[in-house]
Amino acid sequence: MKKKFMLDLVVKNNEFLNNQYFILKLSSPEKLPEMLPGQFVEVRVDGSSESFLRRPISINYVDREMNELWLLIQIIGAGTRKLSELKAGNFLNLIFPLGNSFTLPAKKDSNLLLIGGGVGIAPLLFWGSYLHKLGYKCNFLLGGRSKENLLQLCEFERFGNVHTTTEDGSHGERGFVTQHSLLKSTNFEAIYSCGPTPMMKAVALYAAEKGIFCEVSLENTMACGIGACLCCVTDTVDGHVCVCTEGPVFNITTLKWQN
Amino acid sequence: MAELKVKLGKLQLKNPVMTASGTFGYGTEYSDFIDISRIGGIIVKGTTLRERQGNPYPRMAETPSGMLNAVGLQNKGIDYFIDHIYPTIKNIDTNIFVNVSGSTLEEYIITAEKLNSLEKIPGIELNISCPNVKEGGMAFGTSCLSAAQVVKAVRMVYKNELMVKLSPNVTDISEIARAVEAEGADSISLINTLLGMAIDANKRKPILSTITGGLSGPAVKPIALRMVWQVAKAVKVPVVGMGGIMNATDAIEFLLAGATAIQVGTANFIDPTVTVKIIDGIGEYLNKNNFNSIYDLIGALET
Numbered sequence: 001m002k003k004k005f006m007l008d009l010v011v012k013n014n015e016f017l018n019n020q021y022f023i024l025k026l027s028s029p030e031k032l033p034e035m036l037p038g039q040f041v042e043v044r045v046d047g048s049s050e051s052f053l054r055r056p057i058s059i060n061y062v063d064r065e066m067n068e069l070w071l072l073i074q075i076i077g078a079g080t081r082k083l084s085e086l087k088a089g090n091f092l093n094l095i096f097p098l099g100n101s102f103t104l105p106a107k108k109d110s111n112l113l114l115i116g117g118g119v120g121i122a123p124l125l126f127w128g129s130y131l132h133k134l135g136y137k138c139n140f141l142l143g144g145r146s147k148e149n150l151l152q153l154c155e156f157e158r159f160g161n162v163h164t165t166t167e168d169g170s171h172g173e174r175g176f177v178t179q180h181s182l183l184k185s186t187n188f189e190a191i192y193s194c195g196p197t198p199m200m201k202a203v204a205l206y207a208a209e210k211g212i213f214c215e216v217s218l219e220n221t222m223a224c225g226i227g228a229c230l231c232c233v234t235d236t237v238d239g240h241v242c243v244c245t246e247g248p249v250f251n252i253t254t255l256k257w258q259n
Numbered sequence: 260m261a262e263l264k265v266k267l268g269k270l271q272l273k274n275p276v277m278t279a280s281g282t283f284g285y286g287t288e289y290s291d292f293i294d295i296s297r298i299g300g301i302i303v304k305g306t307t308l309r310e311r312q313g314n315p316y317p318r319m320a321e322t323p324s325g326m327l328n329a330v331g332l333q334n335k336g337i338d339y340f341i342d343h344i345y346p347t348i349k350n351i352d353t354n355i356f357v358n359v360s361g362s363t364l365e366e367y368i369i370t371a372e373k374l375n376s377l378e379k380i381p382g383i384e385l386n387i388s389c390p391n392v393k394e395g396g397m398a399f400g401t402s403c404l405s406a407a408q409v410v411k412a413v414r415m416v417y418k419n420e421l422m423v424k425l426s427p428n429v430t431d432i433s434e435i436a437r438a439v440e441a442e443g444a445d446s447i448s449l450i451n452t453l454l455g456m457a458i459d460a461n462k463r464k465p466i467l468s469t470i471t472g473g474l475s476g477p478a479v480k481p482i483a484l485r486m487v488w489q490v491a492k493a494v495k496v497p498v499v500g501m502g503g504i505m506n507a508t509d510a511i512e513f514l515l516a517g518a519t520a521i522q523v524g525t526a527n528f529i530d531p532t533v534t535v536k537i538i539d540g541i542g543e544y545l546n547k548n549n550f551n552s553i554y555d556l557i558g559a560l561e562t
Contacts, residue, residue, distance in 0.1 A: 004291040006531060044529065052476060053321050054529060095531065223319055223326060224528040228284035230304075230330045231319035240312050240333055 004098065004226065005033055008091040012068065014084070018148050021119065022084050023060065024071045026092060032069055035062050036101035037127035038217060038249040041071065042225040043083065044093040051079035054095065056222045056244070058123040058194070061155070072151065074119040098225050099248045102127050102192055102215055108135060110189040114160075115141045115177050115203050117195025118149050123217055124194055125155055132159035139163065139188075143177035143199070146170050178202040188212055194219075204252040214252045218243050261545035262552040263538070265299070265519050267497050268445035270381050270420045272299035272354055272520060275553055276510065276538045279501050279524030280305055280358035280384060280424075281330065285348050292531040296352040297538060299520060302384050303340075303348070305358045308366040310336040314391060320457035320466040325476025325503070326525060327455050329469040331391045332360055337370045341377065349379035356422065359413075360386040362395035367409055371417040382420030385413055385444075388451035390428060390473045397451075400426040403438040414443035422499060425449040425490070427479075432486050433493035440494045448499035448522065449490060450483045476525045477503040484516055491517025491558060505533070507540020514541075517558040 009026040016022045042054040061070040075084050086092060102123075105112055112131065116124045121142055128138050138160030144150045147170040156162045164172030165180050173180050177199060183206065193203040194217035207214035220232040220243040227245035234243050235256040241247075263274035277300035283289060286301045295301065313333025320327040334340070340357070348355060357374055361367035367385070374380055387400030387409055399409045410423055423439045425432055427450035436447050452473025457466040483502020491498045500518030504510050505526045513521045526533045541553070550556060 006292055050323065051321070052324055052529070053326060221317060221319055221321075223328075223525075224282075224288075224531075226284075226288050226531065228282060228288045229319070229328065229528060230281075230313065230333050231328055233313070233316050233318065233333070235315070240316075 006095045008093050011086050011090045014086050021074050026069045027067050035097040037130045038101035039097040039099050041094045041096035045079045045082050048078050048082040053223050055079050059126055060122040061126050072122040102249050105190045113139045113188040113191045115193040117143045117199040120195030128159040141177050215249050217248045261550050268420050274299040274538050275520040277522045279522040282524040282527045289531050293535050298353050298534050300354040302356040302358050305332045305360045306334050306337050306340050307360050308370045315468040325478035327457050327472035327474050329391045329467045329472035337373050354381050356382045356384050358384045358386050368412050371413045384422040384424050386424050388424050388426030390454045397426050401429050406435050407438040407442045410439045410442040420445050422446045422448050426451050428454050433489050436490040436494050440496050446497040450486050450502045453479050479503045487518050488516040507537045510537050514556045515560040
């Protein structure tokens with residue numbers, strides 16, 4: 001496993017996508033450590049009496065040329081609200097890089113599908129960019145409740161074909177990602193997914209029925225992020241394992257998902 | 260430089276800062292961040308005779324200035340520890356304690372007995388205070404009779420440093436402390452977590468799969484400090500204090516209350532380097548106040 005660091009990174013930019021979502025673009029005078037798609041960071045939330053623990057957040061994108069690390073964050077509670085108040089020039093303390101990463105497809109010409117929902121699309125941008133750079137062809141299927149929940153579409157378009165669904169039909173096909181016509185018309189060799197658990201379970205079911213290689217990225221609540229507290233476990237064929245060290249990316253065949 | 264060495268029974272620690280069981284894994288989880296051999300003592304994850312899967316997820320809830328956990332002693336069992344984990348940690352230059360738990364008296368005895376033969380494990384912390392298991396755990400630590408019983412039985416078979424970890428979920432913790440001291444405990448550590456609960460008002464459901472769990476973090480510090488002070492007055496053996504220690508000042512408060520050593524727990528989750536910061540901070544405090552030894556501080560509370 002790669003060495004983990006605790007570093008103060010500087011906020012270069014805090015970019016609001018709308019009133020619910022923002023992207024923190026972080027950098028450092030030093031070269032950022034090596035990071036892999038699927039990995040996450042634990043950020044310390046300073047100055048909030050309501051949030052005590054760090055917040056685990058997926059690595060959204062790494063721009064090597066700009067020496068930038070992006071975090072896509074949804075304002076949900078006191079901790080993420082406090083993070084949303086960060087301004088350019090502020091520092092943010094991170095422990096990273098944490099967890100495992102997505103697995104490269106077996107064949108270069110594999111037909112790949114990356115399925116994301118809501119803020120769960122975050123790690124798929126980094127993964128898509130990584131695959132694109134290695135010469136893989138990606139399809140992105142991104143879903144949200146409404147068009148306000150479809151994020152970073154322009155960024156995704158740089159790395160592959162983008163397909164969308166919304167529950168209210170305001171963008172792309174109406175319905176859930178697993179109802180998209182693409183799934184009926186195309187055979188995929190590998191599927192990677194991150195989003196709400198019910199969505200990932202539906203994706204996993206689809207992949208399992210068709211016998212498609214499928215990895216999902218879980219976002220269990222965590223304390224330490226480094227395998228010490230054993231709070232973030234998921235049930236697998238090998239028993240309870242830590243999502244922070246054995247995951248967050250799991251092959252669906254190892255997960256025991258009986259609700 | 261002031262002397263930081265302390266003695267727990269026959270055992271010498273290079274400084275009074277230890278890590279609390281269940282918050283520091285087996286130590287190596289933190290070696291990317293700090294030189295773990297600087298720590299006075301590492302107490303590894305609660306270990307039982309047989310493998311335990313622990314409680315179902317969710318096992319953790321964040322609370323104001325703290326957290327609830329309901330891990331339920333997930334571990335691979337003592338034989339796995341001896342065969343697979345011990346070889347990887349035995350050369351760490353610090354005192355490594357194994358936290359021992361059981362569902363029955365017999366399980367405590369067999370587990371402790373197996374640890375006798377490990378040269379680089381100078382002591383055990385007997386956990387009679389885990390609030391997150393259905394059988395054993397805290398049940399042993401909440402009455403003088405059963406606490407005495409388990410300490411007596413383990414003392415018969417275990418020859419090295421025997422630290423006993425007490426539960427705060429009792430009416431009079433000094434009574435329990437005296438009972439375990441009478442049966443041969445070499446030192447007493449406290450407090451384990453306080454039984455608590457968290458509810459999700461929107462879902463109208465408990466947050467933890469077990470409904471209740473153990474509260475730790477700064478939220479419990481005043482209670483822990485009070486209990487350490489009470490126990491330190493009630494017994495002659497060294498007391499190891501813990502509960503919400505986040506920095507050197509917190510640690511010094513426990514030493515003043517009568518603790519010979521302290522354990523850092525939940526703080527490790529927020530700052531993986533906090534233990535060495537506390538060691539350095541205690542040293543600076545001693546120097547600043549012209550104390551020659553950490554013993555000038557222990558129990559030095561002026562009342």
